[in-house]
Amino acid sequence: MSSYNAPFEIHVHGQVPLRPGTRFEQLQEALKPLWKYAGARSLADGAASAYEEEPGIEYDGKANLLRMCWTVVGDEDFRQSLDEMCMSLNELAEAGAAIEVTFYDVEFDEDEAPEDAESRDDFLMLFVGPTPAAIMQVQRDLLVQDVVNLMERHFDGSELGGVVAEIDRLFSQRFDALVSSLEIGKPPRGGGGAPGHGGGSGGRRPRHLH
Numbered sequence: 001m002s003s004y005n006a007p008f009e010i011h012v013h014g015q016v017p018l019r020p021g022t023r024f025e026q027l028q029e030a031l032k033p034l035w036k037y038a039g040a041r042s043l044a045d046g047a048a049s050a051y052e053e054e055p056g057i058e059y060d061g062k063a064n065l066l067r068m069c070w071t072v073v074g075d076e077d078f079r080q081s082l083d084e085m086c087m088s089l090n091e092l093a094e095a096g097a098a099i100e101v102t103f104y105d106v107e108f109d110e111d112e113a114p115e116d117a118e119s120r121d122d123f124l125m126l127f128v129g130p131t132p133a134a135i136m137q138v139q140r141d142l143l144v145q146d147v148v149n150l151m152e153r154h155f156d157g158s159e160l161g162g163v164v165a166e167i168d169r170l171f172s173q174r175f176d177a178l179v180s181s182l183e184i185g186k187p188p189r190g191g192g193g194a195p196g197h198g199g200g201s202g203g204r205r206p207r208h209l210h
Contacts, residue, residue, distance in 0.1 A: 006073035014099035030088035033081035089128040096129035096138035
């Protein structure tokens with residue numbers, strides 16, 4: 001797709017711990033949906049971000065870590081590439097991890113748009129991991145962090161133990177239901193490529209600058 005016609009700048013951000021012994025060739029294959037979408041012929045060719053200030057896609061072989069701070073121009077069809085990437089990364093991940101994906105509407109100008117106009121910006125939180133339990137764990141940790149940060153505006157942190165316990169109970173119920181339904185081989189709802197949540201209100205998300 002020509003960058004002049006692409007309606008979105010799409011930013012992929014996160015880091016994924018990889019299994020010891022993961023080879024660069026395996027990671028290149030897992031990330032093929034991304035670099036191929038960017039029109040590259042290899043991961044090395046497609047690892048650079050559309051923005052020079054972003055480090056792009058980095059593989060730290062010593063730390064067994066994949067880091068992504070990478071922007072590509074594209075359209076809604078990029079979501080299929082994300083699904084394929086997540087399914088492949090599940091096979092290489094050592095632990096659960098979250099990946100943020102932000103779609104920026106390049107055709108929307110906040111200064112010139114009518115007051116009631118809204119951009120088509122969207123935000124997805126994707127989850128990958130070696131097992132459904134690992135994916136649920138990182139989902140649980142992020143939810144606890146968000147809820148505690150919100151409620152600490154009104155309550156002392158020491159008062160929120162019951163709230164955290166209730167979140168844990170809900171995730172335990174979800175995992176038990178997953179086991180009992182014999183769907184262990186499938187990603188849980190909201191994980192393994194499915195968005196944790198969609199876009200929200202409150203203005204446009206700022207870009208990651210590193």
